[in-house]
Amino acid sequence: MSEHVTLPEGNVEKHTTTINLGPTHPATHGVFQNIIELDGETVVSAEQTVGYIHRAFEKIAEHRAPYQITPLTDRLNYCSAPLNNFGWHITCERLLGIKTPKRVDYLRIIIMELSRISDHLICNSIVGVDSGAFSGFLYLMQYRELIYEIYEEICGSRLTTNMGRIGGFERNFTNQAFEKLERFMKEWPPALKEFDEMFVRNRIFMDRTIGVGPISAERALNYGFTGPNLRAAGVDYDVRIHTPYSSYEDFDFTIPVGSTGDCYDRFLVRDQEMWQSMEIIKQAYQKVQEFKGAEAEVYHADVPDFYLPDKKDVYTKMEALIYHFKIIMGETALPVGEIYSSIEGANGELGFYLITDGGRAPYRLHFRRPCFIYYQAYSELTKGGLLSDAIITMSSLNLIAGELDA
Amino acid sequence: MEKFGEQLTGWEEPYGMLTFTSDKNMNLKVLQFLYDDAELGFRFMTDLCAVHYPNEEGKELAVVYHLHNLKENVRIRYKIFTAIEKPDVYTASALFSAANWMERETYDFFGVNFLGHPNLKRILNIDEMDYFPLRKEYPLEDQKRTDKDDEMFGRD
Numbered sequence: 361m362s363e364h365v366t367l368p369e370g371n372v373e374k375h376t377t378t379i380n381l382g383p384t385h386p387a388t389h390g391v392f393q394n395i396i397e398l399d400g401e402t403v404v405s406a407e408q409t410v411g412y413i414h415r416a417f418e419k420i421a422e423h424r425a426p427y428q429i430t431p432l433t434d435r436l437n438y439c440s441a442p443l444n445n446f447g448w449h450i451t452c453e454r455l456l457g458i459k460t461p462k463r464v465d466y467l468r469i470i471i472m473e474l475s476r477i478s479d480h481l482i483c484n485s486i487v488g489v490d491s492g493a494f495s496g497f498l499y500l501m502q503y504r505e506l507i508y509e510i511y512e513e514i515c516g517s518r519l520t521t522n523m524g525r526i527g528g529f530e531r532n533f534t535n536q537a538f539e540k541l542e543r544f545m546k547e548w549p550p551a552l553k554e555f556d557e558m559f560v561r562n563r564i565f566m567d568r569t570i571g572v573g574p575i576s577a578e579r580a581l582n583y584g585f586t587g588p589n590l591r592a593a594g595v596d597y598d599v600r601i602h603t604p605y606s607s608y609e610d611f612d613f614t615i616p617v618g619s620t621g622d623c624y625d626r627f628l629v630r631d632q633e634m635w636q637s638m639e640i641i642k643q644a645y646q647k648v649q650e651f652k653g654a655e656a657e658v659y660h661a662d663v664p665d666f667y668l669p670d671k672k673d674v675y676t677k678m679e680a681l682i683y684h685f686k687i688i689m690g691e692t693a694l695p696v697g698e699i700y701s702s703i704e705g706a707n708g709e710l711g712f713y714l715i716t717d718g719g720r721a722p723y724r725l726h727f728r729r730p731c732f733i734y735y736q737a738y739s740e741l742t743k744g745g746l747l748s749d750a751i752i753t754m755s756s757l758n759l760i761a762g763e764l765d766a
Numbered sequence: 767m768e769k770f771g772e773q774l775t776g777w778e779e780p781y782g783m784l785t786f787t788s789d790k791n792m793n794l795k796v797l798q799f800l801y802d803d804a805e806l807g808f809r810f811m812t813d814l815c816a817v818h819y820p821n822e823e824g825k826e827l828a829v830v831y832h833l834h835n836l837k838e839n840v841r842i843r844y845k846i847f848t849a850i851e852k853p854d855v856y857t858a859s860a861l862f863s864a865a866n867w868m869e870r871e872t873y874d875f876f877g878v879n880f881l882g883h884p885n886l887k888r889i890l891n892i893d894e895m896d897y898f899p900l901r902k903e904y905p906l907e908d909q910k911r912t913d914k915d916d917e918m919f920g921r922d
Contacts, residue, residue, distance in 0.1 A: 411890035423906045584864025602839050699781040726815040736867045
């Protein structure tokens, strides 16, 4: 460390400057704190403090029936809530041994890939904001709106969706939902292309991101990185390929990988993943259209013990009313079991470690939150870089406070 | 796994994931072997957490490691049990950097004391907290409340 200032002997001041980045700093894009030790403009060390929005989800989950846990998962990575919802429902289905119909799988895939796009577009456009290009963010936000309108058509809510049921969806997709999906499929690719043209070979953007906050594949694995951040370092690990769920094996798509693990590679990997998600959505939509007759109306598995009956039956039929009551009050016991089930969340492997003891609520439920695990590498990623690089590294990791804290 | 022979016990395979357990003092040896062995190569720590079983005397706390061999795409689960009076377990943070915060989280919620951990302090809860909230003896809500009588619906 070079000395910029000559301090008199016995002086209590230090050569470095301590600054607080967060917990409510606009550049952190979430509630978490970094205590950064600066030498001039160079980061000497960064110490993270998390837990500002800790909501004790794991404790609450030990006292709640499965459907009451779904809204908790919404609030993990709230930029892609349906992924978390389906991740939880898929965990329950695996525990209960429920096999979902193909149409449900494909509809889920459409929604999951839409959420992936909505998550990545936020992350990538925020990287743009933090490097000084604000308009990309405002421009892409319109398209997230289109995605949210699709969610709204399916489940009635937008951000924290609480979407789906164990075994499928609460109702079939309406024609309007498909119309909105078609609109998105038509309007989104040209917008993303424009966004790419603005950033990918932009000299200023490249200078700002190449070589910033890099991590080697080996370190990334040791740090438990998953998702786009791991793939940017050159490891082609994706849960969708390694442990297929929801019939991902029926789809043809590639896993983009980077090589240096720096901000630019993370940006490119997310960008390419959005294109791949678009491919998956097209294929899934095609497959959904191919169902004929009664099959084309299927939107849930036949599991009366866990799938809430139709509302109109609840009002008119005794049996449906009983099932509704039992499920809502959590009177149906979960079988004894222990399962780890994971899906490819927008930030990486979102895992649910569920232990049940035959009661109505889990005995223990642990969320493997990718954000929480890879944020610990932040200090190593930013050491020796500039303060402005530390900001852009933070946004390119896509740290979501809800997922950090659970 | 011949190297350890009888020392590894409790082999199960719930929902297709091979699970085993060993004496808690052997955890680093086992993890290191799983990491180093060319054929096993469990070099990715997926998850680390704890579970509290208040009725299992002498082994109330379980520390659960989920490991993944990414090359062969095989996952295993490794558990160790420790008494709650002396919840000392060796840290895996030297082997897996990922374990650092996960062990802090486990300490924060269950009070598992990871020996040799570089920075074992609370991570999500406030530093002044004097109990470990995910242990089963702590109820979710104030039990003295009378306005929420859920006796009929099996809540506890």
